[in-house]
Amino acid sequence: MESAVKVERVFKNFQSGKTQIEALKDISFEVGRGELFGLIGPDGAGKTTLFRILTTLMIANKGNAWVDDLEVVNDYKEIRKRVGYMPGRFSLYQDLTVEENLSFFATLFGTTLEENYELVKDIYVQIEPFKKRRAGALSGGMKQKLALSCALIHRPSVLFLDEPTTGVDAVSRQEFWELLRKLQLQGITIIVSTPYMDEASLCDRVALMQDGRIMDIDTPKGITQKFSKPLWAVGAADMYSLMNDLRSDERVDTCYPFGQYHHITFAEVNQEIQGIEKSLVDKGHTNLSIQKIEPTIEDCFMELMNQ
Amino acid sequence: MKQFFYFIRKEFYHLLRDRRTLFILFGMPVTQILIFGFALTNEVKNSRIAILDNSKDEATTAIIHQLEASRYFDIVENLNSYAELEPTFQKGQIRLAVVFPEQFQNSLLHTNAAPIQLIADATDPNVANTLTNYASAIIMDYQNSMKETQDFPYTITTELRMLYNPQLKGSYNFVPGVMAMVLMLVGAMMTSISIVREKELGTMEIILVSPIVPIRVIVAKMVPYLLLSMVNIASILLLSVYVLDVPIHGSLTLLVFECFLFTLTALALGLLISSISDSQQVAMLVSLMGLFLPTIMFSGFMFPIENMPIPLQVISNLVPAKWFYYIVKDVMIKGTGLETVWKETLVLLGMLIVLLTISIKKFKVRLE
Numbered sequence: 001m002e003s004a005v006k007v008e009r010v011f012k013n014f015q016s017g018k019t020q021i022e023a024l025k026d027i028s029f030e031v032g033r034g035e036l037f038g039l040i041g042p043d044g045a046g047k048t049t050l051f052r053i054l055t056t057l058m059i060a061n062k063g064n065a066w067v068d069d070l071e072v073v074n075d076y077k078e079i080r081k082r083v084g085y086m087p088g089r090f091s092l093y094q095d096l097t098v099e100e101n102l103s104f105f106a107t108l109f110g111t112t113l114e115e116n117y118e119l120v121k122d123i124y125v126q127i128e129p130f131k132k133r134r135a136g137a138l139s140g141g142m143k144q145k146l147a148l149s150c151a152l153i154h155r156p157s158v159l160f161l162d163e164p165t166t167g168v169d170a171v172s173r174q175e176f177w178e179l180l181r182k183l184q185l186q187g188i189t190i191i192v193s194t195p196y197m198d199e200a201s202l203c204d205r206v207a208l209m210q211d212g213r214i215m216d217i218d219t220p221k222g223i224t225q226k227f228s229k230p231l232w233a234v235g236a237a238d239m240y241s242l243m244n245d246l247r248s249d250e251r252v253d254t255c256y257p258f259g260q261y262h263h264i265t266f267a268e269v270n271q272e273i274q275g276i277e278k279s280l281v282d283k284g285h286t287n288l289s290i291q292k293i294e295p296t297i298e299d300c301f302m303e304l305m306n307q
Numbered sequence: 308m309k310q311f312f313y314f315i316r317k318e319f320y321h322l323l324r325d326r327r328t329l330f331i332l333f334g335m336p337v338t339q340i341l342i343f344g345f346a347l348t349n350e351v352k353n354s355r356i357a358i359l360d361n362s363k364d365e366a367t368t369a370i371i372h373q374l375e376a377s378r379y380f381d382i383v384e385n386l387n388s389y390a391e392l393e394p395t396f397q398k399g400q401i402r403l404a405v406v407f408p409e410q411f412q413n414s415l416l417h418t419n420a421a422p423i424q425l426i427a428d429a430t431d432p433n434v435a436n437t438l439t440n441y442a443s444a445i446i447m448d449y450q451n452s453m454k455e456t457q458d459f460p461y462t463i464t465t466e467l468r469m470l471y472n473p474q475l476k477g478s479y480n481f482v483p484g485v486m487a488m489v490l491m492l493v494g495a496m497m498t499s500i501s502i503v504r505e506k507e508l509g510t511m512e513i514i515l516v517s518p519i520v521p522i523r524v525i526v527a528k529m530v531p532y533l534l535l536s537m538v539n540i541a542s543i544l545l546l547s548v549y550v551l552d553v554p555i556h557g558s559l560t561l562l563v564f565e566c567f568l569f570t571l572t573a574l575a576l577g578l579l580i581s582s583i584s585d586s587q588q589v590a591m592l593v594s595l596m597g598l599f600l601p602t603i604m605f606s607g608f609m610f611p612i613e614n615m616p617i618p619l620q621v622i623s624n625l626v627p628a629k630w631f632y633y634i635v636k637d638v639m640i641k642g643t644g645l646e647t648v649w650k651e652t653l654v655l656l657g658m659l660i661v662l663l664t665i666s667i668k669k670f671k672v673r674l675e
Contacts, residue, residue: 055516057674076672077518085516091509095324096317107313108517150513 003066004158004189005031005054010063012049012212023049024060025212031191031205036184039193040200040297041209047193048088050209051162054191055085068157081109084156086147088163088193094136098127098146101135102153109154119186120149123179141172148179152188159183161192165199177202197298208301215304220297227295227303229253229269233261236285245283251276256302261289263299310519314527321501322531332497336489336539337546343481344551351437356403357384357395362411370423370449374405379441396428403427403438478551483635484608486543487628490566491602493536494573495580496594502528502581503590512674521670529574536570537563556642565638565652569631572659573598576627578666602628630654 012024024046031037039047052058054067056076065072070079092101102124106112117124123145130138135146144164151159161180165173177199180190192203200206201220208215208223216223236242243262246255253267266276277290322329356374360367374380384395386404395401406424408414415421425442427435505511514524540563547553555562576598584590603609605623612623623629630651637643645652 052512052674055512057512057515059673059675080516081518083516085513087509087512089509091513093317093321093508093510096320100317100320104313104317105513105517107310108514108519110310110518 003030004033006066010060036204037191038203038206045209046212084151084159086151086161092135099131105150106153158189200297229265233293235261235289237287311523318531340546353381354402355383357401359386359406361409364412366412367407482547495577498577499580499590540566557638572627575662582669601626606632
């Protein structure tokens, strides 16, 4: 498979005062053409830095990267004609209307809204009723859709989206991912970063990033299948003391809060759950519920972090 | 080319939609001209004075009338004795007192000499000096008019002529100064802020990741402020000619050309500032401290450069406003042409080329 993006052993350091921060440590991966690739990781994992290197805004200290088989340092001018980039911070002109923003970015890339209307149609029909409104007066979800339209307007071959769904409500997030799926069908390679683990399963493949390193790259399914231990979800009336009790129990290996349940694994693979349940009841926990569950990406992320 | 023009259009949208800034930009030159024209003047006008006339004869009356008729003095008190002098000064009611002795006319006619005492409040020495000079001049005037009716054999009179500004108006000096100030402020501060704002908003990232050539971004940023400055120049010139009676003696075309050149220099400085600052506040501070203050201090508009210590005089050569101030004074007030200001014009042109080259070179095509 020809690769749309190729990263080879990239390192990036920043000088912050007298200390040197290693933002990226030995990053390598490849993204195939037409793939929807996710970079998953918390804030500060190095996602934005990686995006900036790929969009030619920064130069890596070591290693190299290619976008569309073009080298990011020497062929930066050519890359800039081809890629679409949506930075993490909302980056449109607040004092310009929706329409003016779109036509500005269209002209910037030497095209018009009409020319590539087919591509942005699905998104544009949603924001069209507000086209005379200033971008600053749009809701968060609408802003993201507008920003996506602007990044798409010149039909890029590779689209870089840096945390497009951060700060956007659940419904808009879902709509946004549906839009990405449709764009993928048009043959656009999409690389998207997100701190939300639940969005990982919507990508074709994901890279789990933490502290400047990629911990694992696989399909979402492949990643969850690698989870080595049985996983249990435990709930009780008093979740806080439940966590304290579980964490102080020697038989429990890990215990993380996940919404209404704590996800736990045991030190011994063959540990009987009844023993744990009994000790919890003895400690006075009520409304106890324990069930075996399938691991999510977040569980895997936590496990990888502890290795 | 289309992208370039759309870029300029976009800059105009920013400019025109920010009502507050726009108001300041257009209001600033007008208010500065009016403030300097009417309020902040170092001319002495309508000073309050007192008269102590111990003689009350024909001659003293004539002199008092002449004092009163001049626009420099306002007679507010007619005192009756020396004892009243001090309290009147102390209350701050008057700045100058004119004291005529007894038998003023008699002694003048018979002994050919009579003293007049001028007592000035010298807490502000410059004002005191100016006032006594004015008063002496008026008294001399009277004396000369008397000489015409009587024959004194020899008289030597000095005749003063104030070139280019016979009425010694302060506005002849500050109109060029305000022009330098306003153009520098609008040009440098506003361009730097508008570029740094794009960095702050993150829109610069998208502009960089696009095929547009950096030089076009730079020029597109400059055009709106260049036009705005031209509007400001027009309003300053109109105000000075029609409200402050400061004439334009030289060629208007040359004057506008010099303003254009200076504005471009200011814009180039703004670009340079934008490349070294990361936030709008920093850009504003650097423009104010680094450009606005030197413009006021080293252009010669407020403080004469000849009186400064040599190192400061050398530094003043680096301030574009100094050269611009010379040019405007020469062209506008003295009415000279390019033949006298070509050197200053070349200096400005040189500064423009150097600054523009540096700022284009420094314009980053990446984020770091």
